[in-house]
Amino acid sequence: MSVLTRKITIDPITRVEGHGKVTILLDGQGRVSQARLHIVEFRGFERFVQGRPYWEIPVLVQRLCGICPVSHHLAAAKAMDGIVGVDKLTPTAEKIRRLMHYAQIFQSHALHFFYLASPDLLFGFDAEPTVRNVIGVAIKHPEMAVQGVTMRKFGQEIIKATAGKKIHGTGAVPGGVNKSLSKEERDLFLRDIDQMIAGCRSALRIAKNYTLDHLAELSEFGAFDSIHLSLVREDGAMDLYHGNLRAIGSGGQIIFDQVNYQTYFDLLSEEVKPWSYMKFPFISKLGSEAGWYRVGPLARINACDFIDTPEAEAARKEFKALTHGKPNHLTMAYHWARMIELLHAGERIKALLLDPDLQGDDLMAVGERREESVGMIEAPRGTLIHHYRVDRHDQVTMANLIVSTTHNNTPMNRAVTDVAKKFLSGTTITEGLLNRIEVAIRAYDPCLSCATHALGQMPLLVELRDGEGRLIDRKISE
Numbered sequence: 396m397s398v399l400t401r402k403i404t405i406d407p408i409t410r411v412e413g414h415g416k417v418t419i420l421l422d423g424q425g426r427v428s429q430a431r432l433h434i435v436e437f438r439g440f441e442r443f444v445q446g447r448p449y450w451e452i453p454v455l456v457q458r459l460c461g462i463c464p465v466s467h468h469l470a471a472a473k474a475m476d477g478i479v480g481v482d483k484l485t486p487t488a489e490k491i492r493r494l495m496h497y498a499q500i501f502q503s504h505a506l507h508f509f510y511l512a513s514p515d516l517l518f519g520f521d522a523e524p525t526v527r528n529v530i531g532v533a534i535k536h537p538e539m540a541v542q543g544v545t546m547r548k549f550g551q552e553i554i555k556a557t558a559g560k561k562i563h564g565t566g567a568v569p570g571g572v573n574k575s576l577s578k579e580e581r582d583l584f585l586r587d588i589d590q591m592i593a594g595c596r597s598a599l600r601i602a603k604n605y606t607l608d609h610l611a612e613l614s615e616f617g618a619f620d621s622i623h624l625s626l627v628r629e630d631g632a633m634d635l636y637h638g639n640l641r642a643i644g645s646g647g648q649i650i651f652d653q654v655n656y657q658t659y660f661d662l663l664s665e666e667v668k669p670w671s672y673m674k675f676p677f678i679s680k681l682g683s684e685a686g687w688y689r690v691g692p693l694a695r696i697n698a699c700d701f702i703d704t705p706e707a708e709a710a711r712k713e714f715k716a717l718t719h720g721k722p723n724h725l726t727m728a729y730h731w732a733r734m735i736e737l738l739h740a741g742e743r744i745k746a747l748l749l750d751p752d753l754q755g756d757d758l759m760a761v762g763e764r765r766e767e768s769v770g771m772i773e774a775p776r777g778t779l780i781h782h783y784r785v786d787r788h789d790q791v792t793m794a795n796l797i798v799s800t801t802h803n804n805t806p807m808n809r810a811v812t813d814v815a816k817k818f819l820s821g822t823t824i825t826e827g828l829l830n831r832i833e834v835a836i837r838a839y840d841p842c843l844s845c846a847t848h849a850l851g852q853m854p855l856l857v858e859l860r861d862g863e864g865r866l867i868d869r870k871i872s873e
């Protein structure tokens with residue numbers, strides 16, 4: 396970096412779950428050389444769980460994050476299944492956990508779309524911040540705001556019925572679950588499911604039409620080739636609860652496929668950079684420069700061969716037709732991909748609710764105790780890894796977590812750099828630049844509190860600094 400590098404700092408990021416900060420580095424000529432998404436807090440969760448008995452972990456890890464506790468609950472429970480030697484759950488336990496997980500996908504994707512993303516999509520990047528927010532949506536499109544609230548609540552009620560509570564539930568335990576779903580609970584959800592699926596269809600329509608209507612603009616907005624990584628089922632289908640690892644290159648070629656995730660550490664490495672607590676994962680054999688990848692809805696739609704629910708599969712085909720079957724690399728296509736998954740989650744929830752196994756009473760499986768195990772799940776934001784070692788006194792001796800947002804660290808930095816290069820002019824931070832940086836980051840739906848294993852909230856400050864580090868401009872978003 397040149398000594399004449401200038402710094403623009405954006406801190407904190409609004410309408411993103413959790414907190415962080417962005418610095419834009421300028422070269423001596425005032426051009427953007429790099430943008431960095433900083434993570435400013437660190438909670439040391441991996442050390443904190445050491446010495447705790449393994450059966451506490453699925454409940455404890457939910458304290459990592461108030462935003463996606465269910466994903467951590469299930470990833471940890473899957474790891475602890477391995478510790479108690481269970482490779483196959485009972486049908487009831489497997490389906491209850493799937494129902495819990497798809498409900499989490501459903502409520503998280505609905506929340507992101509209706510509360511966080513829709514203002515960008517409906518009003519455009521240059522709309523006044525006083526309009527471009529969820530209140531603006533509620534005034535201009537009241538039916539959408541109501542739909543968002545109802546859909547979120549529907550997902551949360553299923554989580555409550557399967558996990559015991561809306562947050563910090565206890566439903567998944569090593570080797571199974573501790574409750575099934577009563578017929579009364581099931582009938583309540585079945586009563587509303589078709590209306591929920593209708594809500595998914597309309598959200599999908601908005602996201603799809605938005606992408607198609609703005610294709611030229613979005614192709615110049617945080618668009619870059621990348622590898623895509625996700626779990627896929629053995630037959631190549633999308634499966635958000637369980638599968639094997641697949642990575643595809645930017646042209647769709649297989650990098651690895653159907654790899655048992657118990658050996659993820661042979662495939663993936665994490666790079667540490669001095670300016671962020673968030674690590675930078677990459678595919679080891681390709682190195683950190685070439686081996687970084689994207690995860691989450693876009694990566695999953697790109698990587699899977701098909702979706703096994705009819706409406707979401709039809710939507711996936713439309714999505715793929717746009718790129719003639721090749722991977723889609725637009726940052727803003729995350730929204731469309733996310734809404735395909737929302738519809739898939741709705742369809743999947745309905746199919747599960749109609750399955751009589753949910754009322755079964757065989758909840759637990761048993762096996763031979765093991766010392767080490769990995770649990771992996773496709774969380775709303777992408778691949779989530781929990782890895783533990785447990786000694787013969789049942790105490791956790793090692794924990795390694797790689798959360799979805801961390802996988803997307805390099806892509807988010809790329810997207811912000813691309814946007815800053817195109818929209819920064821001079822030494823003034825405009826509202827338009829600020830908006831666009833937020834929009835680019837928000838497309839990835841980062842959970843920054845998860846990524847740092849920290850809790851908290853922060854609002855968006857932009858700072859512009861000259862070559863000597865002196866503050867020359869400063870802007871806070873609303």
Ligand code: MG
Binds near residue numbers: 798
């Ligand atoms: Mg970690």
Ligand code: NI
Binds near residue numbers: 463464
């Ligand atoms: Ni989180």
